[in-house]
Amino acid sequence: MSKHLQQPFQLGDITLPNNIFYAPLAGCTDYPYRKMSALYSPGLMYCEMVKMDALVRHDPGTFHILDYDHSMHPIGAQIVGSKPDVAAQAAKIIEDLGFDVLDLNCGCPVDKVTKDGSGSAMLKTPSLIGDVIANMVAAVKIPVTVKIRAGWDEKNIIAPQITKIAEQAGAKAICIHGRTRMQGYKGPANWDWIKQCKDVATTIKVIGNGDIVDGTSVKKIFEQTGCDAVLVARGTMGHPWVGDDIIRFLLEEEKTQRTIEDCRQALLKHFQYTYDYHHPRRVAVDMRRVGCWYLKKSSGTRGFRDLISKAESPETVRDLILNYPIGESEDEPIEENCEREC
Secondary structure, eight states, X not given: OOSSOOSSEEETTEEEXXXXXXXXXXXXXXXXXXXXXXXXXXXXXXXXXXXXXXXXXXXXXXXXXXXXXXXXXXXXXXXXOOOHHHHHHHHHHHHHTTOSEEEEXXXXXXXXHHTTTOGGGGGGOHHHHHHHHHHHHHHOSSOEEEEEESBSSTTOXXXXXXXXXXXXXXXXXXXXXXXXXXXXXXXXXXHHHHHHHHHXXXXXXXXXXXXXXXXXXXXXXHHHHOOSEEEEOGGGTTOTTHHHHHHHHHTTOOOOOOBHHHHHHHHHHHHHHHHHHSOHHHHHHHHHHHHHHHOOSSTTHHHHHHHHTTOXXXXXXXXXXXXXXXXXXXXXXXXXXXXXXX
């Protein structure tokens, strides 16, 4: 067995099946997405990020985002905000909803999150991160974790400092995205910053994140950084089985070959989960992007994308999937990597 793969993986007082985690992706990792992910048993998966202020005022839309079923365990919730007292209230709500893990987002780079001092803006106030985590830890019994970026910009790499702050505040793990806030999602992730955090960590687990898309990249980040677990983000899009593929790779087992037909059948299942959960209009809109994640290597792909991008009803979407022309690449496995196209 690979020395890096852990089956099971201990996080605080809970035992997870493995150390390959699926990230929260805003606007993507909804209930149907997680139903698909659950079929392949990641070590941990997350709902989309929610605002702690919205949680404590019991906003219905926020609670809708946190819907899950028993098949999705172990499951984590990720909250964002910068008020220690509100964080404690939000943490208790999350625990009462039955989540296994609670994560604080200090990495989101988008302006609508950072403008009020939340997300990656908290990298400018490291001590506040510690205060928020400490209040969350005091409020709940489930493991509290935190996700950060390496720093605001390359001149202010403070991830190692925050690692120690989070550890002292009682966090059980810290996930480091190997980019700065100023980078956004551009340029390669710098895994050396993740290694620096692992080097200063004593009891806190370090989770590596950034440019992790397959078994090869996971093996490299484990070897380069010594991190305890990995968080796969965009690599899960259209590849709900990526965790299983990674584990097989690390165990040097034969890879499961998936043809275009396999991917069509997976897309059909994702469609059905979406149809069963969302309003019909929402189904059509969501499947415009979801369809493009799964089908990426066939002579019929371009035409399929053009048609599904205009679909107005679930029935049209279903027919497009069922009549997708497999084309000349029928017997070839789909490409490993998936670029975000939403």
